[in-house]
Amino acid sequence: MKKTFSPRVSGIEISGIRKIFEAAVPGSINLGLGQPDFDTPQYIKDAAIAAIQEGKTGYTGNTGIPELRDAICEKFKKENGLTCTPDQLIVTAGASEALHIVMQALVSEGDRVLCADPGFVSYSALATLAGGRPVGVPLDNNFHIDVERAKELMKGARLFVLNSPSNPTGAVEPKDTIRAIVEYANDCNVTVVSDEVYEHFIYGKEHWSAARFGDNVITINAASKTYAMTGWRLGYLAAPSDVVGQCLKVHQYCQACATSISQYAAVAAYTGDQKMVAVMRDEYRARRDLICAGLARLGFKFPTPEGAFYAFVPMKSALTQKIIERGVILVPGSAFGANAPEYTRFSYAASRENIQTALDRIEKAIRE
Numbered sequence: 001m002k003k004t005f006s007p008r009v010s011g012i013e014i015s016g017i018r019k020i021f022e023a024a025v026p027g028s029i030n031l032g033l034g035q036p037d038f039d040t041p042q043y044i045k046d047a048a049i050a051a052i053q054e055g056k057t058g059y060t061g062n063t064g065i066p067e068l069r070d071a072i073c074e075k076f077k078k079e080n081g082l083t084c085t086p087d088q089l090i091v092t093a094g095a096s097e098a099l100h101i102v103m104q105a106l107v108s109e110g111d112r113v114l115c116a117d118p119g120f121v122s123y124s125a126l127a128t129l130a131g132g133r134p135v136g137v138p139l140d141n142n143f144h145i146d147v148e149r150a151k152e153l154m155k156g157a158r159l160f161v162l163n164s165p166s167n168p169t170g171a172v173e174p175k176d177t178i179r180a181i182v183e184y185a186n187d188c189n190v191t192v193v194s195d196e197v198y199e200h201f202i203y204g205k206e207h208w209s210a211a212r213f214g215d216n217v218i219t220i221n222a223a224s225k226t227y228a229m230t231g232w233r234l235g236y237l238a239a240p241s242d243v244v245g246q247c248l249k250v251h252q253y254c255q256a257c258a259t260s261i262s263q264y265a266a267v268a269a270y271t272g273d274q275k276m277v278a279v280m281r282d283e284y285r286a287r288r289d290l291i292c293a294g295l296a297r298l299g300f301k302f303p304t305p306e307g308a309f310y311a312f313v314p315m316k317s318a319l320t321q322k323i324i325e326r327g328v329i330l331v332p333g334s335a336f337g338a339n340a341p342e343y344t345r346f347s348y349a350a351s352r353e354n355i356q357t358a359l360d361r362i363e364k365a366i367r368e
C-alpha cells in the first residue's frame with residue numbers, strides 16, 4: 001500500500017528537544033527539561049486520590065467541572081486583576097491543548113501567526129498544523145519584543161502569540177510593552193494569545209496579564225508549571241464567549257474533557273494554600289543565581305533571566321554539542337526558531353547539586 005500523509009503534518013519536524021534526548025549519553029545531567037523537578041504537593045495528590053475513591057472517574061462536562069471553573073475565575077480576579085465568568089473558560093488537557101484548539105478555531109489557510117523568534121517550540125508547529133503561516137517576531141539584545149518591529153508585522157496578521165515570562169529566554173515583558181501590543185493588535189483586528197504558564201516564576205519583576213488591556217485577548221494558562229503538575233495535563237483558556245464557543249467545538253471532538261481526576265486535583269491546587277508556589281519560586285531564583293554566576297565565571301555573557309526557569313546563552317553550536325557529549329543535556333537555540341542558532345537553552349529546573357556538577361563538566365569541556 002502506498003502511504004500518503006497530510007502535508008500539514010509531514011511538513012513539520014519532530015521537536016528538536018526530542019532529538020537531543022535521544023542523543024544523550026548515560027549518566028547525563030539534564031538541563032534540557034522544560035518541567036519542574038519538584039513533586040506535585042501532597043494536598044493536590046490527596047484530592048486526586050479522593051476523586052478516584054469517590055468514583056469521580058467519568059467524563060465531565062466539556063468545559064470542565066463547575067468547581068474548577070469557579071476556582072479559576074477567582075484566581076483570575078485575585079492574581080491577575082481579570083473579571084471572567086465560567087462561560088468564558090474551557091478547561092483543557094494542558095496549555096498545549098488550549099494552544100491547539102485556539103489555532104484550529106481562529107486560523108484560516110495562509111493566515112499569519114506572529115510569535116517571538118526565539119520562542120516556545122509549539123507555537124509555529126501548531127500554527128502550521130492549522131494551515132497558518134508562522135512569522136517570527138525579532139527580539140532585542142535583552143530578548144524583549146521589539147515593539148516597533150512587532151507593530152510593522154501586525155498589519156494583516158491573524159494572531160499574535162505573547163509569552164511572558166518566556167520560554168526559552170526567561171524574559172519578562174514590561175507593562176508598557178504588553179499594553180502596546182494588545183492595543184495595537186486591537187486596532188489591527190489581531191487577536192492576542194497570551195501564554196502565561198510561567199507567571200508565578202518571576203524574580204523581581206511584575207507579571208501583567210495581557211487581558212488587562214483589551215478584550216481581543218485569549219489567556220492560556222495551566223497547573224503544569226505552577227503546581228509541578230506537568231503529567232496531570234491540566235490547563236485552560238479564557239476568552240470572550242464567542243471565541244470560547246468556536247474553540248469548544250474543536251475541544252469537544254478532539255478531547256471531550258480534561259481528565260476528571262486532574263480536574264479535582266486542580267480544584268485543590270487553585271483553592272488551597274499557595275505557600276508551595278512561593279517555595280518553588282524562591283528555589284528557582286537561587287538556582288538561577290547559581291547557574292548565571294557559574295556561566296559568567298566561565299566567560300559567558302547573556303541577559304539575566306527575569307522569569308521561568310531558563311537561561312538563554314550565546315554559545316557556538318560545536319561547543320553545545322561537545323558539552324552534550326560530555327554528559328550535560330542542553331537544548332540548542334535552533335530548536336526555538338531561526339534567529340538563535342548560536343545560542344543554547346539551559347533549564348535550571350534541576351537540583352543545585354546537579355547544576356554545580358553540570359557547571360564542572362562544562363568547565364572541563366571548555367578546557368579540554
Ligand SMILES: Cc1ncc(COP(=O)(O)O)c(C=O)c1O
Nearest residue numbers: 034094095096120167222224235
Ligand atoms: C511557554 C509554554 N507554554 C506551554 C507549555 C505547555 O504546557 P502544558 O504542559 O500545560 O501543555 C510549555 C511547556 O513547556 C511552555 O513552555
